[in-house]
Amino acid sequence: MMVLEVRNLTSGYGETDILQDVSMKLDENEIVSIIGPNGAGKSTLLKTIFGILKPRQGFVRLQDEEITGLSPDRIVRKGMSYVPQVDNVFPSLTIQENLEMGAFVRTDDYRDRLQEMYDLFPLLKDRRNQKVGNLSGGQRQMVAMGRALMLDPKVLLLDEPSASLAPMLVEMIFEKIVDINKTGVAIVVVEQNARETLKISNRGCVLSMGRKVFEDTGKAILENEEVGKLYLGG
Amino acid sequence: MPELIVYGIVLGSIIALGAIGLTLVYGILRFANFAHGDLLTTGAYIALFLVTGLFPWLGIPDTTFGSLSFGWRMALAFPIAMVCVAMASILFDRILYRPLRKKRSGPVIMAMSALGASFIIRMIVLILWGADSLFYRPGVLRPAIELPLEIKIRPDQILILLTVLSLVVILYLFLQRTKMGKAMRATADNIELARVSGIDTERVIIWTWGIGGALAAAGGVLYGIDVQLHPYMGWNFLLPLFAATILGGIGNMYGALIGGLIMGVAQQVSTAYLLPTYKPAIAFIVMILILLFRPRGIFGGRRA
Numbered sequence: 001m002m003v004l005e006v007r008n009l010t011s012g013y014g015e016t017d018i019l020q021d022v023s024m025k026l027d028e029n030e031i032v033s034i035i036g037p038n039g040a041g042k043s044t045l046l047k048t049i050f051g052i053l054k055p056r057q058g059f060v061r062l063q064d065e066e067i068t069g070l071s072p073d074r075i076v077r078k079g080m081s082y083v084p085q086v087d088n089v090f091p092s093l094t095i096q097e098n099l100e101m102g103a104f105v106r107t108d109d110y111r112d113r114l115q116e117m118y119d120l121f122p123l124l125k126d127r128r129n130q131k132v133g134n135l136s137g138g139q140r141q142m143v144a145m146g147r148a149l150m151l152d153p154k155v156l157l158l159d160e161p162s163a164s165l166a167p168m169l170v171e172m173i174f175e176k177i178v179d180i181n182k183t184g185v186a187i188v189v190v191e192q193n194a195r196e197t198l199k200i201s202n203r204g205c206v207l208s209m210g211r212k213v214f215e216d217t218g219k220a221i222l223e224n225e226e227v228g229k230l231y232l233g234g
Numbered sequence: 235m236p237e238l239i240v241y242g243i244v245l246g247s248i249i250a251l252g253a254i255g256l257t258l259v260y261g262i263l264r265f266a267n268f269a270h271g272d273l274l275t276t277g278a279y280i281a282l283f284l285v286t287g288l289f290p291w292l293g294i295p296d297t298t299f300g301s302l303s304f305g306w307r308m309a310l311a312f313p314i315a316m317v318c319v320a321m322a323s324i325l326f327d328r329i330l331y332r333p334l335r336k337k338r339s340g341p342v343i344m345a346m347s348a349l350g351a352s353f354i355i356r357m358i359v360l361i362l363w364g365a366d367s368l369f370y371r372p373g374v375l376r377p378a379i380e381l382p383l384e385i386k387i388r389p390d391q392i393l394i395l396l397t398v399l400s401l402v403v404i405l406y407l408f409l410q411r412t413k414m415g416k417a418m419r420a421t422a423d424n425i426e427l428a429r430v431s432g433i434d435t436e437r438v439i440i441w442t443w444g445i446g447g448a449l450a451a452a453g454g455v456l457y458g459i460d461v462q463l464h465p466y467m468g469w470n471f472l473l474p475l476f477a478a479t480i481l482g483g484i485g486n487m488y489g490a491l492i493g494g495l496i497m498g499v500a501q502q503v504s505t506a507y508l509l510p511t512y513k514p515a516i517a518f519i520v521m522i523l524i525l526l527f528r529p530r531g532i533f534g535g536r537r538a
Binding site: 050052071072073076077082084087088089090091092093097098100101102104105147148151 | 413416417419420422423424426427428429430431432433434435
């Protein structure tokens with residue numbers, strides 16, 4: 001079943017269109033990766049899906065409900081969360097407070113969810129009263145993902161979760177993404193680290209110059225020599 | 235000298251109340267509110283209207299508590315003034331700053347409109363109450379209590395310190411323990427991420443103005459009790475308020491508190507050597523000296 005549908009999306013900053021006529025879909029329990037060179041419009045696509053940028057054309061549908069043009073704080077209530085690439089934590093708040101902020105719109109008792117997050121990221125539990133500003137990059141990324149998961153979303157959007165992490169941590173973050181996916185969250189992940197991402201993805205979309213130029217299963221893209229040469233760096 | 239330090243702490247605690255509000259608003263809206271000093275004035279004069287106008291008319295008796303210079307009238311006027319100024323600051327945000335924010339006006343335009351707002355407030359006070367200094371209770375000063383080290387302190391001043399202390403503790407608990415308090419800190423950290431997390435940042439902004447306004451009103455009334463009321467009292471506080479805010483690290487509430495105390499003490503102690511007219515200059519010399527060594531303020535924070 002389809003949980004997210006993007007159709008003919010065109011958007012950008014100011015007068016220029018960064019993203020042109022991009023369509024994609026995400027099924028339940030799927031991981032779809034968006035790959036492509038710098039400036040291809042990958043982050044712009046995520047920002048437009050999440051309502052941070054208003055599309056000039058096209059629509060976004062979440063679980064059969066059109067959410068095009070809604071603001072992020074409305075979209076987050078409808079079951080989709082977003083982790084920005086940078087500045088994705090509240091540095092002066094503790095780990096626990098960061099997670100609580102992710103649950104801001106919840107009025108019920110969310111202690112169970114908090115516990116689930118600490119089960120998913122055991123490293124965070126012992127440090128839950130530490131300020132996030134003092135954590136390492138990998139730990140911050142876990143806090144950022146935990147924050148986004150507090151509302152128990154159906155869809156999670158991740159913008160370059162492995163950017164600026166040490167190789168060992170990259171592997172760990174990808175494992176976490178698979179773990180999150182196993183709990184029933186469909187994921188769209190934008191990545192520079194294309195090969196690693198495709199390995200864990202059901203499908204991949206290749207973006208170039210703001211257009212979708214290729215789409216296939218993760219495995220097929222990895223085996224496609226031409227795509228490999230053009231977009232995955234040989 | 236010890237006496238001047240104690241007076242400095244009293245003055246500093248009043249500056250701190252204003253500076254905390256200023257730093258909260260700056261932290262969230264990145265906006266230097268030049269009208270913040272005049273919120274102190276507004277609070278002080280609202281309390282004056284209640285104490286000398288409305289309450290006598292309502293027949294609330296003119297008592298005094300023990301050896302303090304005020305009684306029930308002021309005890310009632312104080313919280314009412316805080317609520318009124320809180321609402322006034324929220325109103326100012328709605329009709330002035332919010333529309334400008336929506337238009338994405340630059341920091342200079344925002345600061346200039348705040349400056350305009352400050353003139354409007356001051357002129358209204360001048361029209362209604364005139365340009366003279368006024369007192370909540372004219373008459374002789376209450377006898378001072380003698381403390382060791384030849385410190386003479388009035389009972390009013392002790393109560394001022396206790397009031398500031400309890401307001402700061404309440405604010406601390408609010409920011410650390412309540413959902414809205416945490417959301418305020420989160421929004422000050424990163425307003426974009428707060429929106430993305432579903433935090434209602436408009437409500438956070440309303441709370442921020444409300445708290446900033448209420449604390450400013452408290453500062454104004456306390457200064458009125460300690461010294462006197464004057465239409466320019468808040469305006470004259472503006473420079474030490476900003477100095478205290480920058481000194482403590484912009485956006486850092488605890489820094490503003492310490493910054494305010496340092497400003498108060500530095501200003502009062504300077505009167506032992508210099509004419510009181512130089513007080514504001516002293517505030518700035520201290521600020522510049524500290525910033526030379528700690529460019530982000532004593533406790534860090536955003537760049538000024």
